[in-house]
Amino acid sequence: MAIVNGYTTAADVQNALGLGTAVLTPDTAEIEAAVSAVSRQVDDYTGRFFYSTGGTVLFTANDYLFLPIGDWSAVSSVMIDENNTGTPTVALNGTTDYRLTYNQDMRGAPFTAIQITSFAANSLPFGVTEGVKVVGTRGWSAVPEPVKAATLLQSVRIFARRQSPYGVAGSPEGGIVRLLARLDPDVEAMLRPYRVPREAV
8 A cells, every 4th residue: 555644755664674675565565565554653642744735724713813723834814704604804914914923942843823013904803603714725834854753653663563463572481562452662752742732622
């Protein structure tokens, strides 16, 4: 199977396993499946995704001046439903009406919020259901290196699990190790800075 929006490659995993880069049947197909699964596991753990995809998303603003929008590598248009008609039709000016904010301490970080400027001609339609329409490219423009490394490490671990179908590895002479049903601790450490805080429910 082909890897879709993966954060490492089958060739990198094969190299890490000492298998070389040639297509190996059925190993390469299994590795591709592992990379795809682990990439989505990374998404789930961090609460975000690191590939790019075009999108149009409607938001309900809970503030007149600030709106979290998730991860966007580029925003081409922001429109608001100024008169609560059910359709955003008023375009905000990206130079005078708002700024896109991002985490300046994280290299390559995407835009994550809209901040209305003090000299804006318009504000966000507070409380209007789906009153803000954002158009652009969602996600990250490039996969961060720690995310690539974490995906590679976890993919190698998942692929190696086929040699331990019952969740244990080792031998009676050398010792038995139970494989945890969770991300590798080193993988968690690499991904932790990218986690999005989640509200308690």
